[in-house]
Amino acid sequence: xxxxxxxxxxxxxxxxxxxxxxxxxxxxxxxxxxxxxxxxxxxxxxxxxxxxxxxxxxxxxxxxxxxxxxxxxxxxxxxxxxxxxxxxxxxxxxxxxxxxxxxxxxxxxxxxxxxxxxxxxxxxxxxxxxxxxxxxxxxxxxxxxxxxxxxxxxxxxxxxxxxxxxxxxxxxxxxxxxxxxxxxxxxxxxxxxxxxxxxxxxxxxxxxxxxxxxxxxxxxxxxxxxxxxx
Amino acid sequence: xxxxxxxxxxxxxxxxxxxxxxxxxxxxxxxxxxxxxxxxxxxxxxxxxxxxxxxxxxxxxxxxxxxxxxxxxxxxxxxxxxxxxxxxxxxxxxxxxxxxxxxxxxxxxxxxxxxxxxxxxxxxxxxxxxxxxxxxxxxxxxxxxxxxxxxxxxxxxxxxxxxxxxxxxxxxxxxxxxxxxxxxxxxxxxxxxxxxxxxxxxxxxxxxxxxxxxxxxxxxxxxxxxxxxxxxxxxxxxxxxxxxxxxxxxxxxxxxxxxxxxxxxxxxxxxxxxxxxxxxxxxxxxxxxxxxxxxxxxxxxxxxxxxxxxxxxxxxxxxxxxxxxxxxxxxxxxxxxxxxxxxxxxxxxxxxxxxxxxxxxxxxxxxxxxxxxxxxxxxxxxxxxxxxxxxxxxxxxxxxxxxxxxxxxxxxxxxxxxxxxxxxxxxxxxxxxxxxxxxxxxxxxxxxxxxxxxxxxxxxxxxxxxxxxxxxxxxxxxxxxxxxxxxxxxxxxxxxxxxxxxxxxxxxxxxxxxxxxxxxxxxxxxxxxxxxxxxxxxxxxxxxxxxxxxxxxxxxxxxxxxxxxx
Numbered sequence: 001x002x003x004x005x006x007x008x009x010x011x012x013x014x015x016x017x018x019x020x021x022x023x024x025x026x027x028x029x030x031x032x033x034x035x036x037x038x039x040x041x042x043x044x045x046x047x048x049x050x051x052x053x054x055x056x057x058x059x060x061x062x063x064x065x066x067x068x069x070x071x072x073x074x075x076x077x078x079x080x081x082x083x084x085x086x087x088x089x090x091x092x093x094x095x096x097x098x099x100x101x102x103x104x105x106x107x108x109x110x111x112x113x114x115x116x117x118x119x120x121x122x123x124x125x126x127x128x129x130x131x132x133x134x135x136x137x138x139x140x141x142x143x144x145x146x147x148x149x150x151x152x153x154x155x156x157x158x159x160x161x162x163x164x165x166x167x168x169x170x171x172x173x174x175x176x177x178x179x180x181x182x183x184x185x186x187x188x189x190x191x192x193x194x195x196x197x198x199x200x201x202x203x204x205x206x207x208x209x210x211x212x213x214x215x216x217x218x219x220x221x222x223x224x225x226x227x228x229x230x
Numbered sequence: 231x232x233x234x235x236x237x238x239x240x241x242x243x244x245x246x247x248x249x250x251x252x253x254x255x256x257x258x259x260x261x262x263x264x265x266x267x268x269x270x271x272x273x274x275x276x277x278x279x280x281x282x283x284x285x286x287x288x289x290x291x292x293x294x295x296x297x298x299x300x301x302x303x304x305x306x307x308x309x310x311x312x313x314x315x316x317x318x319x320x321x322x323x324x325x326x327x328x329x330x331x332x333x334x335x336x337x338x339x340x341x342x343x344x345x346x347x348x349x350x351x352x353x354x355x356x357x358x359x360x361x362x363x364x365x366x367x368x369x370x371x372x373x374x375x376x377x378x379x380x381x382x383x384x385x386x387x388x389x390x391x392x393x394x395x396x397x398x399x400x401x402x403x404x405x406x407x408x409x410x411x412x413x414x415x416x417x418x419x420x421x422x423x424x425x426x427x428x429x430x431x432x433x434x435x436x437x438x439x440x441x442x443x444x445x446x447x448x449x450x451x452x453x454x455x456x457x458x459x460x461x462x463x464x465x466x467x468x469x470x471x472x473x474x475x476x477x478x479x480x481x482x483x484x485x486x487x488x489x490x491x492x493x494x495x496x497x498x499x500x501x502x503x504x505x506x507x508x509x510x511x512x513x514x515x516x517x518x519x520x521x522x523x524x525x526x527x528x529x530x531x532x533x534x535x536x537x538x539x540x541x542x543x544x545x546x547x548x549x550x551x552x553x554x555x556x557x558x559x560x561x562x563x564x565x566x567x568x569x570x571x572x573x574x575x576x577x578x579x580x581x582x583x584x585x586x587x588x589x590x591x592x593x594x595x596x597x598x599x600x601x602x603x604x605x606x607x608x609x610x611x612x613x614x615x616x617x618x619x620x621x622x623x624x625x626x627x628x629x630x631x632x633x634x635x636x637x638x639x640x641x642x643x644x645x646x647x648x649x650x651x652x653x654x655x656x657x658x659x660x661x662x663x664x665x666x667x668x669x670x671x672x673x674x675x676x677x678x679x680x681x682x683x684x685x686x687x688x689x690x691x692x693x694x695x696x697x698x699x700x701x702x703x704x705x706x707x708x709x710x711x712x713x714x715x716x717x718x719x720x721x722x723x724x725x726x727x728x729x730x731x732x733x734x735x736x737x738x739x740x741x742x743x744x745x746x747x748x749x750x751x752x753x754x755x756x757x758x759x760x761x762x763x764x765x766x767x768x769x770x771x772x773x774x775x776x777x778x779x780x781x782x783x784x785x786x787x788x789x790x791x792x793x794x795x796x
Contacts, residue, residue, distance in 0.1 A: 062294045063286055065305045066268070069277040069453070072299065075286035096629045103634065114288065123292040168627040182627065187616035190637065191282035191289070195614060198634060199641045203448060203577035204279055204613055210447040210579060212408030216572040221415055224567035228705045230418040 018083075018153045019090035022110030023074070059122045081116040081134070087153040088137040088144075089115045089181075094157075095164040096185045103198040106189050114188040115181070129180060136177030140164065236262040236478070236514040237791060239499055241485045241529065244334025245773050246520030246760035248463030248471075249377075249780035250787075254518075255476035257788035262512055263468075264483040264501055266521070267330030270304060270337065272464050276456035278449045282615055290616045298615075302338040302454035305330035312504075312670035313484075315524075316677045324678040324723040326524055330504070332481055333464035334522065335727065336773070337454045341433040341461065341581045342606065343383045344770035345374050347394030349591070353654075353766050357600050359685070360654045361552075363765040364737040364746040367396070373778040378402040381461040381777065382439050384579060385431035392426060395587040404437040406430060407447060407579045411571060412609035412645050417584065419703040425589045430606075432581030433461035433774070442466075450613075451580035460580060483510070486673040488517055488533045488542055488756060496756045499529075502671045509671075515796050516755040516787060519733075520780065523553070523762040524661060527732035528676050530743075531663050541663075543752040548743050549733055550661040553678070554767035556728040557603060557651035557686045558721035559693055562709040563701035564621065568609075568643035576610025576642065588769055599688035603651030603769045605696075611642035620644070620709065644709065647700065649693035652769045655731060656683050659723065680723035691716025728772050730761035748783030755796045759783050 060077035067073065081089065093106035093115075106112075119130045140163060144152040148159050155163065167178040189195045196204075213221075237259035240247045251263050277300050282289035285299040292299075296307040305311065306329040317324050329335055348367035353360040379402055386403035406429040409417065417427040434451065435442045443457040451460050458465030471477045482504045489511065491497040498513030519526045527550045533542035541549055588602030621640040628636055658681035663674040694714050701708055713719040736742020739751035748763050750756040759780035761772050790796050 062292060063299075065294050065307070065311060067286075067295075067299070069300055070275060070280070072277075072280070072285045097633065098630055100631055100634055118287060121287060121292075123287075123294075125290075125292075126287070165629075168629075178627070182629070183619040184616075186619040186633070186637070187614075188283075188288055190614040190618050191616065193281065193283070195283075196281075199614060199618075199638055200573055201611055201614060201641070202573055203575045203611070204281070205575075206279075206446040206448055207575075208444075210407035210575075210577075213411045213414065213574055214572065217411050217574045218414065220571055221411060221567075225415070225418050228567060228703070230422055230703070 019087050019107065019112050021086070021113055022108075023113050059127075060120075062122050075117050075121065077120050077122055079116045080120040081137075084141050084151070085134060085137045086112055086116060087151065088141045091152045091155065091160055092137070092140070092164060092181055093185055095160055096182055097189050098157075100198075104194050106185055109189060109192050109194055111185055111188045115184060118184060129184075132173075132177055133181055136173065136181065139174070139177075234513070236260050236512070238262070238516045238518060238787070239264060239512055239514040240518040240520060241499060242266075242334060242520040242522060242525070242760060243332050243468065243479070244336050244463055244520065244522065244760070245776045246780040247518070248333065248336065248467035249777050250518050250520055250759045250784045251471045251477055252467040253781055253784040254788055255471040255474040257784075257791075259476060259788060259791055261471070261477050262514060263477060263479045264485050264499065264512070265332050265334075265479065265481045266484040266504065266525075267305060267332060267334070267481060269479075269481045270331040270333055270464055272302075272333075272337065272454045272458070272462055273456050276302070276454040278453065278456050282613070288616050297338065297452065300450075300453045302452060303329045303331070313675070314667060314669065315675050316664045316667050318677050318679045321678065322680045322682060322723060324680040326676075326678070326724050326729065327727045328522065328525070332479065333462055333468065336461065336463040338452045339773055340771065341451050342771045343378070343381070343431045343433040343461070343774040344604070345396045345398070345431070346370075346768050346770050346775050347396050349394040350766055350768035350770070353601070357594070359600055361734075361736075361765050364735055364742075369746075370775070370778055370782065371396075373782045374774065375399055375402050377774060377778045377781060381433050381466055382435040382442055383431050383774075384434050384436040384581070385429040387429045390426070390428065392428070392587060393591040395428075398431075403431065404435065404439065406432065406583050407436055409583050410576045410578055410610050411574055412568060412576070412642070413582070413584045413607070415565070415568060416607055416609075416645060416700065416704065419700045420586055422703065423700070425586060427584050427586055430582045430585040431774075432579060434579045434581055435459045436579055445579050447579055448577045484671070485521065485529055486532050486671075488519070488529060488753075489513075490535055490537070490542075490753070494537055494753065496753050502673075507671065516757065516791065518757045518759055518784075518787070519762075520758070520760040522760055523729050523732045524676055526758055526760055526762045527661055528663070530733065532674060538752070543733070543743050543750045543756065545752060546740050548741065552655040552731040552734055552765075553659045553661055553680075553729060554653045554655050554731045554764070555721075555724050556726040556767060556769065556771070557653055557682075557689055557693075558649060558726040559690055559719045560646055560648045561694060561697035561701070561712055562644055562646040563697075563704070563706035564640070564644050564709055565704055565706035566643070567705050568645070569639045571642065574611060574642075576612060578610070582606055582608065597692060599692065600685050601652035601654065601689065601769070603649045603689060603693055606648040606650060607645060608648065609642070609645035614641075645706070647697040649690070649697070650726065650769055650771065651686070651689045651693065653767045654683060654685050655766070656681065661732060678723070682717070682720055682723070687717040687720055689716065690720040694719055728761075728767065730764040730767050730772050733758045733762035734765045735763045736765070747786035748779065749786065757783055757787055
């Protein structure tokens with residue numbers, strides 16, 4: 001059983017670069033469907049070959065009503081983002097959650113792969129998101145060529161911010177895209193152990209007893225309740 | 231393992247069926263338990279500490295797993311493959327949650343284990359609405375005591391004597407885990423409004439209990455519990471029943487008919503194997519239906535004979551009638567006062583640690599609706615899931631370090647208020663056989679009819695009003711647009727998954743299906759021990775009462791068996 005996320009991501013280079021998928025090799029090969037279409041570039045990491053991507057002619061099957069919950073298999077549906085869309089998704093991740101002093105970037109946690117998994121899923125909510133997100137990625141890619149004359153993966157951090165930043169102040173499709181993709185990036189990021197650490201979630205550990213809130217927490221509450229007259 | 235001839239066939243392995251199997255096997259009877267779903271083992275199948283990142287789509291709900299990837303439900307949800315149901319034209323929406331697994335819905339249930347109170351058994355005597363039960367609270371109280379001691383329930387507290395909110399006798403309950411930060415916080419607003427907040431009764435082992443593991447105070451109960459620290463039929467009832475040597479479990483067995491002998495007594499059941507499609511019969515001296523209120527009614531209605539042309543035990547047209555659910559809705563708020571708390575672990579014991587029982591028993595006239603609701607309140611810094619961004623203001627589109635800081639500050643500052651209220655049975659809510667639609671095996675399916683009454687929609691409006699007042703008092707702001715019209719804010723029929731009452735008990739054959747011991751009036755060796763027998767649907771979640779009633783009825787059945795009176 002392979003883990004969907006490597007526990008020890010390689011360090012991120014500073015320079016612009018294509019997104020390296022953080023999906024294990026066997027899984028990616030299963031999506032591509034052809035062994036020769038993907039080339040291994042290191043343990044558990046692959047770069048997709050040319051056959052990767054494209055909208056499905058027939059909607060794939062979901063994971064069914066009785067999947068293994070204890071050792072979940074990777075989502076079984078083929079991934080539909082093109083190489084360019086995946087790179088653009090990575091750039092959007094870099095814009096929303098770049099690496100911080102004590103926390104990795106969304107890219108390093110494989111969030112672009114998650115966005116691909118999400119828009120590729122055969123279920124109604126995800127199929128509704130699919131055109132919104134893919135068309136938003138495509139618009140960003142063509143704007144990058146138009147404004148900077150290069151692919152989004154080759155932009156500097158400043159160029160990237162100039163390209164994606166205005167979407168938050170836009171209207172219509174750009175704003176809808178940005179809102180939605182940001183929610184997905186936040187959800188995907190903070191559901192990982194690195195996300196737990198960043199947001200301060202300290203649960204999911206077995207305890208002999210639940211001691212209740214600490215004196216510091218109770219003191220904070222009392223201060224706030226007093227302000228409310230309670 | 232027992233072999234034919236069986237003394238008793240039990241249909242269904244959830245709360246009612248599991249408890250019936252537990253008692254009848256311990257009473258020495260040979261039992262065949264038929265479960266429509268597959269075998270299920272919580273010890274090996276529960277994803278206890280899995281993170282959402284390990285699941286497809288980060289664990290988000292899909293039509294395959296509507297309550298999320300890790301919800302314990304197997305092969306089911308709002309739809310079960312190959313087993314449709316319909317809703318009548320012109321009806322309000324109705325939805326029906328079914329799993330297909332050993333232990334049924336007890337594997338994922340909310341573990342809220344509240345006793346019905348004395349008024350809940352005599353509602354018509356109190357306000358002229360609905361119907362009285364043929365039993366009183368005092369009749370069921372000893373069985374509540376036994377059930378709480380068997381399944382393990384938290385919520386011990388000094389007796390309060392609150393109206394219609396029974397205190398369990400000393401020794402029945404374990405102490406709950408202490409209130410979490412958000413529970414300490416909200417309690418102060420209710421206190422200021424003169425509304426009591428008391429320990430929740432949760433079917434979770436929070437202290438030492440012989441033969442049981444104590445809660446780990448982590449991981450959601452809805453996934454099930456691999457160490458059996460909460461109540462599931464599959465961890466608490468079926469293993470000891472199996473250990474008696476008197477129980478045979480046959481999974482994948484979808485029962486569709488109760489068969490009668492020439493004398494008109496139940497001789498067994500007919501079922502289809504969901505995997506092979508083959509039809510089978512099994513025989514026994516008595517039959518217990520505990521398939522869930524909907525499925526139990528469906529089996530009775532499909533059991534047609536010359537003696538019962540409209541379905542078994544349906545001579546008076548009572549099968550399928552008086553279908554009830556709970557009134558439900560949620561309003562959530564975000565609270566600046568809860569922002570930036572020092573680190574704290576809010577995983578807790580799975581159920582809420584405290585709750586708000588209904589407080590308006592002496593004010594129904596001025597409130598403008600009969601009956602009431604309790605409040606289940608959720609919050610705290612729980613394991614992040616995909617909707618996490620909902621803690622931010624809707625116009626917050628920050629990125630980078632600012633986004634990280636905003637999320638850290640607001641994490642755990644949202645509190646959700648869930649109302650769960652009583653529904654009064656009405657003539658517009660019932661199920662019947664669909665004249666056209668059948669399941670994969672050709673068996674007619676249920677068609678539901680639903681219409682909330684004004685008692686319910688007004689109550690729902692009061693829930694919203696109350697929750698908004700509490701949110702305001704705590705300095706918070708409601709999340710999203712809040713629907714204040716009770717008729718629009720109220721849950722769909724069936725959505726609270728408390729559907730009960732399709733084969734109710736009563737004092738007379740003419741207006742009920744079974745007697746006060748769940749024994750069919752028409753066929754004395756046929757019993758019903760699931761939620762179908764409920765006469766009213768109080769605000770209290772029904773599972774504990776289904777367990778207590780199933781135990782009491784099974785005890786009666788065992789006594790009759792010993793007397794040779796079946």
